[in-house]
Amino acid sequence: MRSIRMIVAAMLATAGLVAVGATTQAGSAATTTKDLSASYVNVMKYETFRLKGRVSTFNARPVWLQYRDGKTGSWKTKTKATSSANGNFSFFPSTYKTRYFRYYAPPSGGKKSIIGNAKKITVVSQKVSVQIIRQTQCHFADNPTSDVTFVYTFYPARAGRNVDFASSAVDLSDFTDSRGRVAFRFNPGKTNGTYQAAATAKAYEGAAPLASGVSQYSITQCQIIFFP
Structure with missing residues (x-):
């Protein structure tokens, strides 16, 4: 004959299983x-x-x-x-x-x-702003210029939107981050002059592409200053 303790334990376990089953069914709604x-x-x-x-x-x-x-x-x-x-x-x-x-x-x-x-x-209307880092570069005769960086911010921000960048020195492509920003860094060369660059965000999920305005960067000869 099974002991009273064993019978009670079995009853408690069964009750526990029933309670769990009822909770699971109710939770499925x-x-x-x-x-x-x-x-x-x-x-x-x-x-x-x-x-x-x-x-x-x-x-x-x-x-x-x-x-x-x-x-x-x-x-x-x-x-x-x-x-x-x-x-x-x-x-x-x-x-x-x-x-x-x-x-x-x-x-x-x-x-x-x-x-x-x-x-x-x-x-909302699409918008774009641009920040140019080291917009004017100078160089010595045999030394290359420093890099120029164009940072574009597109609104509304969409992470992963493809953006094409075109300049007199190089053509590049990259994707915006979660803030709608994308940066293009390049060496402009050593030929003095003023040059242009622009970026275009491609069509996105049915929305039309958006082109930035044309921006300029320049290259000049570095001036050597002699002190007496």
Whole structure:
């Protein structure tokens, strides 16, 4: 005959397993979030961006992305999708003007409809600024000049955007960092004169390319000063 202690231990272990199982099942239901999460809230014209969210469900259900042009007015459906079984969903829209977006989940599988909160996505103009380090170089007859560096900052910042750089001395290409910055460093040579350079950020996720203005750098002969 099994001892009372062994029987009680077995009962406690079984109860523990049941409790864990119930918790796991309850935890598998997604919790609805009314707000959409956006990869960017300030986007370039026609740039593709990501909107994602989550609805409460044990099964996949339809989810629509809707928009309107202002804080008031009727909502229009832009696209339709289906959530995953755990309730997650994503949309990848683009827009040419500032708009408000929300999601709408129609009634499905006995569950009521869900209307998400409005999220403003603002279309901003692209901009670029340039900083030139050692813009004017001088050299002695047989000594090379120091390097010139052009630092461009593109707005809005997009990490990994390809930028082409063209100058009288060299043509280069590189990618922006998370702050939208990219630097081009080169030796301008020893021929005296004034030269030009410019950079162009290539089209990005549907947004148009952006060219900087033309900047100048110069090379001169170093002056030797004799002291008595």
